[in-house]
Amino acid sequence: MQNTSKKLDELLAEARAIRFAMEHKALSYKEAKKRVELILEKVNEAGERIAKKYGVKHRRITFKNLGACL
Numbered sequence: 001m002q003n004t005s006k007k008l009d010e011l012l013a014e015a016r017a018i019r020f021a022m023e024h025k026a027l028s029y030k031e032a033k034k035r036v037e038l039i040l041e042k043v044n045e046a047g048e049r050i051a052k053k054y055g056v057k058h059r060r061i062t063f064k065n066l067g068a069c070l
Contacts, residue, residue, distance in 0.1 A: 008046055012061075015039045019066050033063050040066070 015036045022032035044060050051058035 008043055011039050011043050015043070015066055019063070023067075036063050036066065 018027065018032050018035050018039075021027045022029060027035075040061055040063065044058070047061070048058045
C-alpha cells in the first residue's frame with residue numbers, strides 16, 4: 001500500500017506542478033487542463049478504492065481545487 005501511496009503523491013505533485021506552470025503563464029489553461037486530466041482520473045480512481053475499503057466518502061480532486069488540496 002505504501003508503494004501505491006507514494007505513486008499517488010508523485011502524481012499529485014506532477015499535477016500541482018502543471019497547474020503552477022499555468023498560473024505563471026508557462027502553459028495555457030487548456031493545455032494545463034488537458035495534461036492534468038488523466039493524472040486526476042488515476043488519482044481519483046485510487047482514492048475511491050481506498051475510501052471504499054475504509055467505508056468513507058471520497059472527496060474528488062478536480063483541476064479547479066488542485067491548488068488547494070493537500
